[in-house]
Amino acid sequence: MTWLVIIGLLLVVAWGSGQRLMHEATLSHLGYQAEILSRELRDRLNLRFTALEMLSAQLTDVSHEDARLLLQQNPSLLAYFEGIIVSDADGEIIADLPQVPGRVGFGVDDTEYFAMVSNSRWPYVSRPFFGRTSHQPLVMMLVPRYTPQGEFDGVVGGLLNFAHGQFFSSISALTFEHSGHIAIFTAAGVPLFVPGPISHHVGSLQHLDPLDFQLALDGWQGETLHELDGEDVLVSYRQVWEANWVVAMLMPRHSVLAPFQNFLERLWWTWLVIALVLLVLIRWLVGHQLKPLHRLERQILEIGSGVRQRLALATGLRELTQISDAFNRLEQERKDALQHLRHREAFLDAVLGSTPAGMFVADQEGDLIYLNPALSTMLGHLAGASTHDLWQLIHEDDREDAHDMWLHAMSRNSEFLRQLRMRDDKGNMLWVEIHASRVEGSEGPLGIVGTIKDITERQHQEALQRWEAEHDPLTGLLNRRGYLRRLEDAMADFAKLGTPSAVILFDLDRFKPVNDEGGHALGDELLRRVAQVLVWEVRRSDHVARQGGDEFGLLLPSCTLSQAATIAESLRVAIGQVSVAHEGKEYAVTASIGLTAFHEGDESLEEILVRADAASYEAKRQGRNSVVVHGSAVTSSRSSDTGGSHA
Numbered sequence: 001m002t003w004l005v006i007i008g009l010l011l012v013v014a015w016g017s018g019q020r021l022m023h024e025a026t027l028s029h030l031g032y033q034a035e036i037l038s039r040e041l042r043d044r045l046n047l048r049f050t051a052l053e054m055l056s057a058q059l060t061d062v063s064h065e066d067a068r069l070l071l072q073q074n075p076s077l078l079a080y081f082e083g084i085i086v087s088d089a090d091g092e093i094i095a096d097l098p099q100v101p102g103r104v105g106f107g108v109d110d111t112e113y114f115a116m117v118s119n120s121r122w123p124y125v126s127r128p129f130f131g132r133t134s135h136q137p138l139v140m141m142l143v144p145r146y147t148p149q150g151e152f153d154g155v156v157g158g159l160l161n162f163a164h165g166q167f168f169s170s171i172s173a174l175t176f177e178h179s180g181h182i183a184i185f186t187a188a189g190v191p192l193f194v195p196g197p198i199s200h201h202v203g204s205l206q207h208l209d210p211l212d213f214q215l216a217l218d219g220w221q222g223e224t225l226h227e228l229d230g231e232d233v234l235v236s237y238r239q240v241w242e243a244n245w246v247v248a249m250l251m252p253r254h255s256v257l258a259p260f261q262n263f264l265e266r267l268w269w270t271w272l273v274i275a276l277v278l279l280v281l282i283r284w285l286v287g288h289q290l291k292p293l294h295r296l297e298r299q300i301l302e303i304g305s306g307v308r309q310r311l312a313l314a315t316g317l318r319e320l321t322q323i324s325d326a327f328n329r330l331e332q333e334r335k336d337a338l339q340h341l342r343h344r345e346a347f348l349d350a351v352l353g354s355t356p357a358g359m360f361v362a363d364q365e366g367d368l369i370y371l372n373p374a375l376s377t378m379l380g381h382l383a384g385a386s387t388h389d390l391w392q393l394i395h396e397d398d399r400e401d402a403h404d405m406w407l408h409a410m411s412r413n414s415e416f417l418r419q420l421r422m423r424d425d426k427g428n429m430l431w432v433e434i435h436a437s438r439v440e441g442s443e444g445p446l447g448i449v450g451t452i453k454d455i456t457e458r459q460h461q462e463a464l465q466r467w468e469a470e471h472d473p474l475t476g477l478l479n480r481r482g483y484l485r486r487l488e489d490a491m492a493d494f495a496k497l498g499t500p501s502a503v504i505l506f507d508l509d510r511f512k513p514v515n516d517e518g519g520h521a522l523g524d525e526l527l528r529r530v531a532q533v534l535v536w537e538v539r540r541s542d543h544v545a546r547q548g549g550d551e552f553g554l555l556l557p558s559c560t561l562s563q564a565a566t567i568a569e570s571l572r573v574a575i576g577q578v579s580v581a582h583e584g585k586e587y588a589v590t591a592s593i594g595l596t597a598f599h600e601g602d603e604s605l606e607e608i609l610v611r612a613d614a615a616s617y618e619a620k621r622q623g624r625n626s627v628v629v630h631g632s633a634v635t636s637s638r639s640s641d642t643g644g645s646h647a
Helices: 002-058 064-072 075-079 112-120 166-173 196-208 211-217 253-289 291-305 318-354 373-379 387-392 396-411 456-470 480-497 512-518 520-537 561-576 605-621
Strands: 083-087 093-097 137-146 152-161 181-186 191-193 222-228 231-240 245-252 358-362 368-371 416-423 429-441 444-454 501-509 543-548 551-557 579-582 585-588 590-597 626-629
Touching (some): 002 166, 064 083, 064 093, 166 181, 166 191, 211 222, 211 245, 253 291, 373 444, 429 456, 480 543, 501 561, 512 520, 520 551, 561 590, 561 626, 590 605, 605 626
Parallel strands (some): 590 626
Antiparallel strands (some): 083 093, 083 152, 181 191, 181 245, 231 245, 358 368, 416 429
C-alpha cells in the first residue's frame, strides 16, 4: 500500500507539473508560430501593395484604353491576385484583368472600400464581400491613383478570393504536430480563413463571444485559454495592422497533453509491476525474519489464557531474548500487584458494605463502577445498574439542572453537592443529598467517589416549618410574613421587567359585634368563611393573606389597575353575602377596600402599603362597603347594609 501511495503521489505531482509546463511551453510555441504567420501575412500584403502602387504610378494620366492595354501587358500581377480592377475618380471601373464581361463600366462608388480610399488616400484592405459579377467571397486590396497635379483620380484594386484563392489556400498548410490550426478574422469578427477541422471552434468563438476574443478584435495580442464546445483550446492572437486582421492560432488542449498522458500511463504500469514484485519479495523476506516474533506472540497468548506461566523462547536473536526476560519479570510483578490489589479490594468492599450511607464509585468519565449495599437498598436493588439508569431515577424537573451542575463541577475539579428528588424501584419519591468529588492520583485523576443520603424526612419537616412560618393557622391564608415576601418578589419583577401588579388592603366592617355577642368561636368561623370566599373569587396566580384580626391583603401579579378594580368589586359583593348565625340572630359583615398599583419611582414596600391603607380608610370614611382606588376620583357604588341587625 505504501508503494502504491508513493506511485500515486508521484503520478499526481508529475501530471500537475507536466500539465503546467506543457501548457506554458505550448502557449509560447503558439505565440511564436502566430508571430511568424502574422509577419508572413504582412510581407505578402506589403508585396502586393508595392505591386499595386507601381501599377498605379504607370496609370497616371492615361486614357481608359491605355489603362486596359497596360493591364494586358502585366499578366504577372495575376500571380498575386485573382483579379485587377482600375476605376476612375467617380468609381466607375475602366479596366480589369482578367477581363470579365460586364465588369468594365460597373460602378463601385457606393462601396465602403472606394469611400475609404477616396477619403483617406491610403492603401486599404476592404471588408469581405461577394463579387457582383463573380459571386465569390472576396477581399479587395486598394491603392489610390493620382493625377500629375496630385488630385485623386481613382483606385487600383487587387481581388483576393479567400474561399479558393492562392493567398489564403497556401496558409492552410501552415499547421504543426497535425493538431494546431490557423484562423483569420477581420477586426469586426468576420472569419476570413477558417480551415474545416476547426470551423466548429470558430463558430463557438463567434457565438460564445469570450472576453479575450473581443479584446483581440480591439487590438490585443497574446495567448489565452478558451473553453469552446466543452473542450479547452489554447489560442494565440496576433494583429496584422496593414489589413486590420486578427490571426488566431488554435490548438486543442487534449492534443497538447496526449503524448504526456501516454507517457504517464506507460510509467504507471511499469511502476505498478515493480510495486507488485516488491510486495511479493518484501512479504517473503519479512515473513522469514518474523518467525521468532510469531513464536513469541503464541507464547504470550498462552500466558494470557493460563496455559503457560513463563516465556521460553529459543532463539539466537539477542534482542528477542532480552524482550523475553523483561516480559517474564514484568509478568511476575503484575501477578504480585494483582494479588495485592485483590486483598485491598476485599478490605474496601468490607468497609463500604458495612457503612450505612449510600456510596458509589465512578471512573474518570463519570460511568458507575461500584454501588455499595446501602445505596442499592435505598434506591432498590440496582445490581449491574449503569450511569444512565441512575440518572433516570432523578426526577425529570431536577435532572437537567443536576446534569449541568455535575458536568460543571467535574470539569473544574470541584465538589458536587446538591439536594434533589429521586424515585426508588417502586416509584416512591425520595429527597436525597448527593456529595461527590474527584480522587486525584500522582499522575492525574483516578475517578469519582460520592455519597447519597436519604433526607426525605428532613425535607418534609423543613417544608412544614416553612409553610407554618408563612401561613395563618386559622384560615390557611398567607400571614403577614408570607405576604410581605411575595410583595418583595413582585416589586423586584416590576423593577426588572416592568410587570404590573396591584395591591388590595381591607378590614371587615362591623366585625366587632360578632366577637362581642357571639364569641371568638363565631368570629373565627366568620373569618374562615371570608377566607374561603376570597380564595374562590381571585385567580390562581393571586396571593391572599390574613395580616391579623380582621385585616386582609391581596397581591394581584401581572394585573392592571382596571382589572384589579373589577376583582375588588367582586370581592366586595361576595364578602357582603357572607353571614353566620348565633342564637337565632344572623351576623353579616362588609369590606372597605383600598386598591393601588405599583408606580414608577416606588422605592419601598412601605410606600405601596401606605397608599393601599389610605385608600381603605377613605372607603370607611365614605360610608364603608365600598372600593376606593388610590389616586382615582371614581369609586365603586356602595350597597346599603342588608341582612341581620348590626351593632
